[in-house]
Amino acid sequence: MENVLHAPAQRRAGNRTATLAACVLAAFALLAVVAAGIALYGQATVTDFTAKNLAPSLEHPFGTDWMGRDMLARTLAGLSTSVLVGLLAATVSSVIALILGCAAALGGKRVDAVVSWMIDLMMGVPHIVLLVLISFALGKGFWGVTIGVAVTHWASLARVVRAEVLQCRQSKFVEVARKLGQSPARIALRHMVPYVLPQFVVGLILLFPHAILHEASITFLGFGLPPEQPAIGVILSESMSYLSTGAWWLAVFPGLALMATVLLFDVAGQNLRKLVDPHTAQK
Template structure:
């Protein structure tokens, strides 16, 4: 009952913080978008990687007509859950056109090759079913003619999944080492503290790059790399909190009752420092997203064609000084809003748990 009462008090204090609550709502919205994934993307092919090089860097809101030139009936139609996770491979190939007409069993169409150019009319075989369709690119297309909105939506998955897995890894390592160092003290504390100081002295991005070199490039490797670089904050916090709590009455009583050290740490000490741990975990989530996007920008993160906000900025940062700055600004804005939302949550949790002296900024 006491835990429920404490949780209720924390929630009431948290929801009174308008900015923190707004950040939580935004993150919940992003989580829903990330889970739905391909079900809400205009391009539902794997990695939203449908390219039309004729449509490179088209402005947001442009609508184009497409001609289906061939169909592949052997493509397997996947179920709803599999489609949500991995997408559905297209069973046709199409080209953008400016006009078309059907004569007999042929379709005569002019392929779109630019706004100011006119292609000659060519004949294409008439395929069964629908021959033409229209598609609107609500946020325009990238340098490869891919739908920018689809890639932004799927990029949510990369950032949130890397952040979540990195935080879980850092929590397991940080809480474990910090609790051991703070509880046992002495030579154990000295050895763990020395190791933490060594890791602490290394710049996070350089450490992640070094780990990525060791593990190789890839999506799963980035989980481990980012997680191994963010555990020190958790360990230092837990160590200090455990050192402060191990001398209090309820811990001494547990020792007198003969409880094991492991039980005392897990059952009695850690639940009492859950608040500060949640605060630093929220801040580390934001740090992990920034590290992942930085790695992707440098080419060590999620590898193409997997959509990543950092990779999207890397591909389009040259357009910032041109008339297509939105190609880099939109993924940058997504990163900024997501990181800011997690920082707002961290500040809200800090105030709700009344955690003093903890740095929750990234």
């Protein structure tokens, strides 16, 4: 009987441990990718025409391209660039979502109507189309892509933040705080921010892989990072011309690296969301 009673607690502790392990692994992977990419950035652009189009080997684990550049160095440098763009864009997008979500919930009916209209408008337009237009209008490049991703990915999180703030505003402890004479600013800082913070962090982590994928997508289409800069989208785009010659490693290894990074952070975000969701946290 005692074992049965302790089983749910043990299961919850196991879920927390697994989620923490996934988040720590994702953080270490992020640091490793960025550090390796920075360390190998110079090597990624070194050409050696005597060693071009070499298949994977011990000397070149990912092979070389048509200019003799080491594909392992290019993949890590490109992945590092994509991670930096995704991290910056996801952070800015999450802050925009937090500000607009709180404004919609606390700013009255008119502000709520305007923000809700903006959310519906943003979610009604395909991300990739709007992202291409914004990036092209800003001159493409690192900042054009980053700003484009940042201003097109906030809508879903803003809707979640709005719902969380509305629920918090109608809760008993906020009502008690008002009756005790606490100011709206003090209530927001002491009660609403801690209430929304878990969902905000989860939303930030889940936005990160989407930002990386969309950066790689528009770079692949030619509307993102410039061709001379090592980036996963550039590598995959250039490899299309050489796949018919049998140089499969030019696309397979960069694609697998991008997929592994995206899946790692997506799994970490999904596990963290299950942990903070009151409907699933007790399972």
